[in-house]
Amino acid sequence: MSHPVFDLTDRVALVSGAASGMGKAMAIGFAESGADLMLADRNTEGMEDTAAQIEALGRRAIPVTCNVGDIDQIRRMFSRLDKEFGRIDILGNVAGEASLAAPEDITLDQVQEVMQTLVIGRFCCCQEGGRRMLAAGKGSIINIGSLASVTALGRGHIAYSMSMGAVAQMTRELSTEWSGRGVRVNAILPAQVTNPSLEKRIAAEPRMVDTWLGGIPTGRFGKPEDIVGVGIFLASDASAWVTGVLLPMDGGNLAMNAGGTYPGGPNISG
Numbered sequence: 001m002s003h004p005v006f007d008l009t010d011r012v013a014l015v016s017g018a019a020s021g022m023g024k025a026m027a028i029g030f031a032e033s034g035a036d037l038m039l040a041d042r043n044t045e046g047m048e049d050t051a052a053q054i055e056a057l058g059r060r061a062i063p064v065t066c067n068v069g070d071i072d073q074i075r076r077m078f079s080r081l082d083k084e085f086g087r088i089d090i091l092g093n094v095a096g097e098a099s100l101a102a103p104e105d106i107t108l109d110q111v112q113e114v115m116q117t118l119v120i121g122r123f124c125c126c127q128e129g130g131r132r133m134l135a136a137g138k139g140s141i142i143n144i145g146s147l148a149s150v151t152a153l154g155r156g157h158i159a160y161s162m163s164m165g166a167v168a169q170m171t172r173e174l175s176t177e178w179s180g181r182g183v184r185v186n187a188i189l190p191a192q193v194t195n196p197s198l199e200k201r202i203a204a205e206p207r208m209v210d211t212w213l214g215g216i217p218t219g220r221f222g223k224p225e226d227i228v229g230v231g232i233f234l235a236s237d238a239s240a241w242v243t244g245v246l247l248p249m250d251g252g253n254l255a256m257n258a259g260g261t262y263p264g265g266p267n268i269s270g
Contacts (some may be wrong), residue, residue, distance in 0.1 A: 009034030017095030019046025029228035036060040067071040069117035080227035091129035098160035140169040174245030184243040191250035193222035210266040218251035
């Protein structure tokens with residue numbers, strides 16, 4: 001039996017990016033801990049699969065096709081949340097995409113597109129969810145950031161890193177503004193987590209595997225399921241006095257010096 005502080009029974013969570021990857025894993029994990037869900041994603045078919053898995057657990061799931069870069073769609077989604085559930089206890093901001101290009105070549109339209117989704121859309125979700133949580137005097141917001149929130153990645157990540165840096169400060173500012181009124185705001189900062197985009201990049205440049213694994217002391221990439229325990233912790237009463245935190249989920253990447261090595265790593269023989 002799990003400890004009761006991790007119990008999410010009858011809480012209402014909204015998770016974006018719920019059709020696949022970490023968003024799907026987080027949503028199902030919340031349901032396994034007892035929550036009911038509103039699911040948001042552009043991929044309707046993927047969301048419906050997530051919803052079916054949640055309903056098989058005996059929990060309620062409402063999928064909403066939503067582009068989190070579109071403010072009107074976000075606001076309509078929260079209006080439906082009000083009608084379907086009447087409240088929100090947990091918000092998981094997971095959805096978002098990068099646009100890779102060298103800083104000297106990237107267009108301002110590309111930069112604006114990334115920031116619209118990762119910064120403006122995320123803030124709108126936080127604002128809409130936060131208003132409802134503040135009225136109730138309680139709630140937990142979880143933003144998915146990146147190691148790019150606090151370090152530079154290079155490799156054409158300028159728009160993504162700028163946006164993820166903003167997500168980090170958004171998290172800190174909202175926590176400072178709202179935690180005294182019962183709403184906690186935290187962020188999870190993943191390193192490389194397997195997904196179709198990552199697999200496509202590896203197929204195009206297999207040498208990147210050793211580059212990335214050279215900085216991950218656990219010796220493996222993340223899996224979408226790695227988000228589940230971290231997400232439940234931040235969503236639940238187990239983290240009742242945890243707010244404003246940027247929590248790495250990185251296999252030890254940030255703890256390791258850039259020139260460091262680890263036994264069994266790709267840069268060490270034997």
